[in-house]
Amino acid sequence: MSYEKRFDGRAFDELRPIDIKIGVIKNAKGSAMFKIGDTIAIAGVMGPKEVHPKHLRNPEKGILQVHYDMMSFSVSDRARPGPDRRDIELSKVIKNALEPALILNDLPETGVYLYVYILQANAGTRCAAVCASSLALAHAGIPMKDLVPAVAAGKVADKIVLDLSKEEEDHPEGATDMAIAMVPRGEKITLLTMDGNISDKELRQALEYAKKGCMQIYKLQKEALRKFLKGEEK
Amino acid sequence: MGEVLFQEGDIVLPGDTVAKGMDLLPARGTYRDGEEIVATNIGILKRRDNIINVIPLFGPYVPRVGDQVIGKVIEVGYSHWVVDIGTPYPAVLLVKDGVSEYVDLEKVSLDRFYKKGDLIVARILKKEDPTFIRITTRGPGLKKLTGGKIIEITPYKIPRLIGKEGSMVNMIKNKTNTNIIAGQNGWVWISGDPLDELKAAKAIEIIENQAHTQGLTEKVEKFLGGEK
Numbered sequence: 015m016s017y018e019k020r021f022d023g024r025a026f027d028e029l030r031p032i033d034i035k036i037g038v039i040k041n042a043k044g045s046a047m048f049k050i051g052d053t054i055a056i057a058g059v060m061g062p063k064e065v066h067p068k069h070l071r072n073p074e075k076g077i078l079q080v081h082y083d084m085m086s087f088s089v090s091d092r093a094r095p096g097p098d099r100r101d102i103e104l105s106k107v108i109k110n111a112l113e114p115a116l117i118l119n120d121l122p123e124t125g126v127y128l129y130v131y132i133l134q135a136n137a138g139t140r141c142a143a144v145c146a147s148s149l150a151l152a153h154a155g156i157p158m159k160d161l162v163p164a165v166a167a168g169k170v171a172d173k174i175v176l177d178l179s180k181e182e183e184d185h186p187e188g189a190t191d192m193a194i195a196m197v198p199r200g201e202k203i204t205l206l207t208m209d210g211n212i213s214d215k216e217l218r219q220a221l222e223y224a225k226k227g228c229m230q231i232y233k234l235q236k237e238a239l240r241k242f243l244k245g246e247e248k
Numbered sequence: 249m250g251e252v253l254f255q256e257g258d259i260v261l262p263g264d265t266v267a268k269g270m271d272l273l274p275a276r277g278t279y280r281d282g283e284e285i286v287a288t289n290i291g292i293l294k295r296r297d298n299i300i301n302v303i304p305l306f307g308p309y310v311p312r313v314g315d316q317v318i319g320k321v322i323e324v325g326y327s328h329w330v331v332d333i334g335t336p337y338p339a340v341l342l343v344k345d346g347v348s349e350y351v352d353l354e355k356v357s358l359d360r361f362y363k364k365g366d367l368i369v370a371r372i373l374k375k376e377d378p379t380f381i382r383i384t385t386r387g388p389g390l391k392k393l394t395g396g397k398i399i400e401i402t403p404y405k406i407p408r409l410i411g412k413e414g415s416m417v418n419m420i421k422n423k424t425n426t427n428i429i430a431g432q433n434g435w436v437w438i439s440g441d442p443l444d445e446l447k448a449a450k451a452i453e454i455i456e457n458q459a460h461t462q463g464l465t466e467k468v469e470k471f472l473g474g475e476k
Binding site: 061117154158198200239240 | 259261262263264277279281286288289290304305306307308310336337377378379402404460
């Protein structure tokens with residue numbers, strides 16, 4: 015049996031519906047919500063602030079600290095509150111995905127604190143988190159080379175697909191998902207994590223799909239920022 | 249010959265290519281990527297001769313020597329005060345920069361001049377690195393503030409709040425009967441009748457939210473115009 019038609023009726027290289035809101039947290043310096051399908055990520059930026067513990071300070075440039083966490087109610091089984099092994103790992107992965115795009119040289123000795131929470135999880139949480147985070151950082155006025163869009167691509171049964179949903183990840187014939195974050199300027203890939211098996215040829219095609227998806231998200235991110243700035247005019 | 253791809257005064261986003269060509273120079277809020285000049289912040293494009301600037305709309309306060317700021321005393325030491333001025337690391341106010349008279353530290357507690365929680369108008373005296381900023385309260389217009397309240401806005405919007413030769417802030421002062429002092433660090437002190445204070449704060453919020461739009465003075469005037 016092969017995977018002829020996607021569970022939600024999308025084309026194989028089509029993204030789930032995306033909704034972006036900027037400035038959702040008033041007390042944070044910058045914030046954004048990124049919703050893709052049923053996955054919702056919300057990010058808030060504090061700082062630049064003083065860095066503790068002191069040994070993390072860098073007199074050359076600022077540092078980025080990321081806290082990724084899933085809400086207890088975000089998954090069907092209650093997730094234990096607080097960061098677990100996976101959350102700590104993803105915090106690191108998200109930090110690595112965003113750092114190449116940031117210009118922190120003007121903020122020496124200080125730290126930018128990024129908090130990103132998953133309100134609802136339905137596959138692709140790390141990608142949603144990266145998208146929300148880069149918008150929140152832009153809103154906080156942290157200098158950056160470019161926004162960072164991210165999306166997952168992969169293989170469901172025998173088909174290459176873009177932006178897997180939870181249903182597809184749990185496909186009985188097996189699924190591979192590969193999260194990709196990209197700095198659109200120069201098409202530099204800053205995040206690539208994969209789970210499953212995939213052949214060389216299929217990987218290349220999945221990468222192609224992901225790049226295309228990233229560019230679509232990038233466009234939406236910029237649109238959302240422009241809309242937000244227009245909204246402020248009212 | 250280089251070309252600028254946006255109009256002067258347009259809003260640009262990080263990653264937007266604002267200009268092309270090697271004869272144009274990237275300045276604040278931009279960087280060079282090959283032939284292109286790219287914005288690093290959400291901001292407004294400004295061009296002076298062949299220098300391309302992006303004035304950020306959001307962002308942290310970066311102290312510069314000579315800035316007038318508003319601060320809050322958070323610690324009183326033996327011979328200095330520690331003052332929060334909205335920067336990552338607090339500023340230091342030494343006795344010699346804080347008071348003009350002779351102080352015998354053996355006999356006098358510095359509480360006599362500025363207590364913890366006091367608000368002051370100060371000027372940045374020296375900045376060696378971001379962890380060590382020295383300020384002074386000796387100079388014209390620098391003083392301790394009594395009463396009133398503090399609101400925080402984005403530092404880059406302070407020039408808009410002040411307006412041309414203080415036109416905007418004077419209008420708010422006159423129409424709401426309050427006294428307002430704006431610090432370059434984005435802290436604004438408002439003092440007056442509680443209701444007037446609230447009204448002035450609302451007017452400043454309008455400026456903060458719409459700093460990048462045209463006809464801002466009229467909008468604020470309209471908001472304040474309703475009642476005297």
